[in-house]
Amino acid sequence: MKEKNRLITQILLEYHGFDVSKYDDTFLNKTFRKRITQTLCNTTEEYYTLLKGKNKEGEIFFDSLNICYSHFFRNxxxxxxxxxxxxxxxxxxxxxxxxxxxxxxxxxxxxxxxxxxxxxxxxxxxxxxxxxxxxxxxxxxxxxxxxxxxxxxxxxxxxxxxxxxxxxxxxxxxxxxxxxxxxxxxxxxxxxxxxxxxxxxxxxxxxxxxxxxxxxxxxxxxxxxxxxxxxxxxxxxxxxxxxxxxxxxxxxxxxxxxxxxxxxxxxxxxxxxxx
Ligand SMILES: C[S@@+](CC[C@H](N)C(=O)[O-])C[C@H]1O[C@@H](n2cnc3c(N)ncnc32)[C@H](O)[C@@H]1O
Known part of the structure; x- marks a missing residue:
């Protein structure tokens, strides 16, 4: 998990300018797996290639780290x-x-x-x-x-x-x-x-x-x-x-x-x- 997160963090910074190093490892990994499924990639390598491309995937990945879910009288x-x-x-x-x-x-x-x-x-x-x-x-x-x-x-x-x-x-x-x-x-x-x-x-x-x-x-x-x-x-x-x-x-x-x-x-x- 740590190596995959390191790679994702590096690609997001190098290719899109997004710094995700502060996010918890389990949360980052969960988001990574969710994006692989949603983009219909077959392998992690395929997803890395997509993430390096000139497309919206970097932004989508970064945005999905900001969870704004809430409700009244939660807890x-x-x-x-x-x-x-x-x-x-x-x-x-x-x-x-x-x-x-x-x-x-x-x-x-x-x-x-x-x-x-x-x-x-x-x-x-x-x-x-x-x-x-x-x-x-x-x-x-x-x-x-x-x-x-x-x-x-x-x-x-x-x-x-x-x-x-x-x-x-x-x-x-x-x-x-x-x-x-x-x-x-x-x-x-x-x-x-x-x-x-x-x-x-x-x-x-x-x-x-x-x-x-x-x-x-x-x-x-x-x-x-x-x-x-x-x-x-x-x-x-x-x-x-x-x-x-x-x-x-x-x-x-x-x-x-x-x-x-x-x-x-x-x-x-x-x-x-x-x-
Ligand atoms: C899951 S929501 C929780 C909302 C509410 N506190 C609740 O318990 O229902 C998390 C919120 O934290 C905000 N947030 C995340 N990181 C933050 C930061 N570094 N400074 C201020 N707000 C942040 C997000 O924008 C989001 O609206």
């Missing part, structure tokens, strides 16, 4: 713990510390499903709280195309599978076959393009100073090699307040336990920085 246990324990606790903390607002970073937000799920929970808490706690969510993704989709906030009926009817009625407007997120839900969210692996900024410039109570960075770590996972975890971890929470995907929990993070509830994928 049900995580969202249940957030709704019932973590977010109410943050509201209390914010009120007693006289902090201006709860600050959240949705760090690889895809087309906004994760961000709007969090916003629904926070709006509901805010509306049930007499003292009206404020919040702001900074939502980022490396892809400008996907950020524009998130800003638009337009989804199909099937996309809303995990959103209960009450929330659909309250937060979306039906427009033909599509459902668009209402302005009311968008008003506390700032979307921007941000590459978690870039050395330029430690947190989204729109947030100015980071200091987040909660960062959600879910379902992207496992696409990267350990050295890049560490870099992303350092960046997101360093942007937290002292007792802030870092959330990953449920399938990525084992990555955080390798570093100095402790899970606040078993299996929840919600962590804070250990002692």
């Amino acid at each position: 049900p246990l995580t969202f249940a713990v957030l709704e019932r324990i973590i977010l109410p606790e943050l509201c209390l903390k914010t009120r007693y510390s006289k902090q201006k607002e709860i600050r959240v970073w949705s760090a690889a937000c895809a087309a906004g499903q994760e961000t709007y799920s969090l916003a629904m929970l926070l709006e509901e808490l805010k509306n049930s709280d007499n003292e009206k706690i404020n919040f702001r969510i900074f939502a980022t993704d490396q892809s400008e195309i996907i950020i524009n989709e998130a800003i638009e906030g337009r989804y199909s009926y099937n996309d809303l599978n995990n959103v209960n009817l009450k929330r659909v009625k309250q937060w979306f407007t039906k427009d033909g076959d599509a459902y668009t997120v209402n302005k009311e839900l968008k008003k506390n969210i700032v979307f921007s393009v941000f590459d978690l692996l870039s050395d330029e900024f430690s947190c989204p410039p729109a947030s100015i100073f980071g200091d987040f109570d909660l960062v959600i960075c879910a379902n992207l770590l496992f696409y990267y090699k350990p050295v890049y996972q560490k870099k992303i975890l350092e960046k997101t971890g360093n942007s937290l307040t002292t007792d802030g929470f870092l959330i990953t995907g449920e399938a990525e929990r084992h990555i955080l336990t390798r570093y100095n993070f402790s899970e606040v509830f078993p299996q929840s994928a919600i962590f804070n920085i250990g002692n």
Whole structure:
């Protein structure tokens, strides 16, 4: 596998200028095997020849490494713990510390499903709280195309599978076959393009100073090699307040336990920085 990946990495860089060296070996190999099947190549050598040619295959291979799949309230246990324990606790903390607002970073937000799920929970808490706690969510993704989709906030009926009817009625407007997120839900969210692996900024410039109570960075770590996972975890971890929470995907929990993070509830994928 390693030798095949080395060759693919070299061809993509030499012939198309794409650097895929940061991607996890198993993921790269899976993509490679998928492209062999989809291009109907009979052998790996045949595929290497295709990839070296003047055609779109290099771009197609590179694009298929950027998985943007997401859905509302993905990882049900995580969202249940957030709704019932973590977010109410943050509201209390914010009120007693006289902090201006709860600050959240949705760090690889895809087309906004994760961000709007969090916003629904926070709006509901805010509306049930007499003292009206404020919040702001900074939502980022490396892809400008996907950020524009998130800003638009337009989804199909099937996309809303995990959103209960009450929330659909309250937060979306039906427009033909599509459902668009209402302005009311968008008003506390700032979307921007941000590459978690870039050395330029430690947190989204729109947030100015980071200091987040909660960062959600879910379902992207496992696409990267350990050295890049560490870099992303350092960046997101360093942007937290002292007792802030870092959330990953449920399938990525084992990555955080390798570093100095402790899970606040078993299996929840919600962590804070250990002692
Ligand atoms: C599989 S989606 C996960 C979306 C969402 N967090 C979730 O859990 O459903 C992965 C997202 O991570 C984004 N991404 C991948 N690498 C990134 C990076 N280096 N910086 C910022 N976003 C990145 C992709 O563009 C994609 O939208």
